[in-house]
Amino acid sequence: MEHISLEKETKSPDIAFSKASSLRGVVSSGNLEVLIEIKELGGKCRFEIDTAADGFGKTWKAVIDDFMERRKPGNLLVSINDYAASPDVVGLRLDQAYEDLKGGE
Amino acid sequence: MKLKIGKSYYEATARQRIACILDNGTFKEILPPQEKKISPHLEMFNIPVAFDDGVVVGEGQIDGKPVSILAQEGKFMGGAFGEVHSAKITGLLKRSLRTKPAAVVCLWDSGGVRLQEANAGEIGVTEIIRSIFDLRAVNIPVIGVVGGSCGCFGGAGIISACCDVLLCSEEARIGVSGPEVIETTMGVDAFDSRDKALVWRTTGGKNRYLFGFVKTLVENTPDAFRAEIIKEMKEPCGLALEQIEQKHAALKKRLEDFSGLGDALEIWAKMGFEKPEEIPGMSEKELAEEFKRVSGGIIC
Numbered sequence: 001m002e003h004i005s006l007e008k009e010t011k012s013p014d015i016a017f018s019k020a021s022s023l024r025g026v027v028s029s030g031n032l033e034v035l036i037e038i039k040e041l042g043g044k045c046r047f048e049i050d051t052a053a054d055g056f057g058k059t060w061k062a063v064i065d066d067f068m069e070r071r072k073p074g075n076l077l078v079s080i081n082d083y084a085a086s087p088d089v090v091g092l093r094l095d096q097a098y099e100d101l102k103g104g105e
Numbered sequence: 106m107k108l109k110i111g112k113s114y115y116e117a118t119a120r121q122r123i124a125c126i127l128d129n130g131t132f133k134e135i136l137p138p139q140e141k142k143i144s145p146h147l148e149m150f151n152i153p154v155a156f157d158d159g160v161v162v163g164e165g166q167i168d169g170k171p172v173s174i175l176a177q178e179g180k181f182m183g184g185a186f187g188e189v190h191s192a193k194i195t196g197l198l199k200r201s202l203r204t205k206p207a208a209v210v211c212l213w214d215s216g217g218v219r220l221q222e223a224n225a226g227e228i229g230v231t232e233i234i235r236s237i238f239d240l241r242a243v244n245i246p247v248i249g250v251v252g253g254s255c256g257c258f259g260g261a262g263i264i265s266a267c268c269d270v271l272l273c274s275e276e277a278r279i280g281v282s283g284p285e286v287i288e289t290t291m292g293v294d295a296f297d298s299r300d301k302a303l304v305w306r307t308t309g310g311k312n313r314y315l316f317g318f319v320k321t322l323v324e325n326t327p328d329a330f331r332a333e334i335i336k337e338m339k340e341p342c343g344l345a346l347e348q349i350e351q352k353h354a355a356l357k358k359r360l361e362d363f364s365g366l367g368d369a370l371e372i373w374a375k376m377g378f379e380k381p382e383e384i385p386g387m388s389e390k391e392l393a394e395e396f397k398r399v400s401g402g403i404i405c
Binding site for chain 1: 118120138139141148151152153154155156159178180181
């Protein structure tokens with residue numbers, strides 16, 4: 001198990017959400033759960049990741065950077081329990097939880 | 106978070122199952138994932154935790170009536186009973202003694218006790234069984250549903266037998282020792298766990314239904330399970346002495362009728378089915394009609 005903490009910031013972030021939190025995904029092999037909660041972080045987003053696959057810090061950073069670039073959110077605490085999901089599954093779950101938070105589903 | 110693509114109860118997550126079975130928007134979760142009541146044991150084993158410890162518990166409405174509901178997530182640790190997981194279920198059941206809902210609906214999906222926290226899990230299973238009987242003693246119906254990928258094995262298999270009624274799909278499997286466990290201890294000649302047809306006709310929903318262990322065989326969709334739960338809430342089964350005696354008589358007769366027989370096919374033939382080999386291919390409705398014709402149905 002490895003714990004990864006990341007903090008990200010985008011210019012003029014989107015902080016309008018229709019829910020306080022959202023959970024997507026299940027902790028099973030090749031899958032993960034993503035819990036996004038609104039939190040006053042001065043416009044930043046914080047990612048707290050627990051992953052069963054050690055040594056993929058760079059990949060996590062790339063996936064999170066991609067998510068931040070696409071969605072440009074702010075004031076979010078994102079907690080992740082990962083059971084060795086592939087980067088595309090991680091991106092998908094982040095998007096699902098985010099869409100739900102925006103009231104899309 | 107309702108199901109959009111497909112309509113399979115088997116494929117749905119615990120949260121999707123609850124959303125589909127309750128009346129729209131009535132679910133109030135107790136100890137939701139935001140509270141992060143995680144397993145205190147799994148970290149020691151280098152295993153990822155889940156924020157809800159693999160079980161969703163709470164209250165809502167079915168057909169306008171208040172219910173307590175729980176759903177195990179079979180995809181996390183095989184839906185197994187850990188310390189927090191069991192405590193959440195026991196807590197809900199004990200709370201129901203006080204809130205007196207129209208029914209307690211239990212969506213079981215579990216391989217049994219979580220090996221990494223086995224002592225706590227075993228105690229949890231006994232506490233759950235005790236709580237179920239406490240509810241039944243005051244006539245609060247406990248409705249069990251089995252239709253997930255883990256079915257109900259080990260402690261979960263025993264718990265499933267303690268409910269007032271059990272509803273399951275053909276896909277559900279129910280037992281105490283799982284196929285691999287039997288093969289490991291008794292040998293491949295006794296039970297070949299790789300023979301899926303054998304596994305399903307022994308532990309699968311249809312055989313459990315024909316044995317009277319399961320009250321109704323339900324189509325594998327959340328809507329079908331919801332409809333059947335509503336039906337059960339209207340005519341609760343009860344736990345009268347007369348019913349228990351009936352059940353004991355049926356169990357004794359089963360032992361006399363079927364002892365010495367091996368495969369389920371032989372048992373089905375003895376039950377009176379002319380073409381037992383056709384049972385696995387029958388729909389739920391066809392089997393119910395055929396069963397009624399040959400045996401007059403089952404005892405509740």
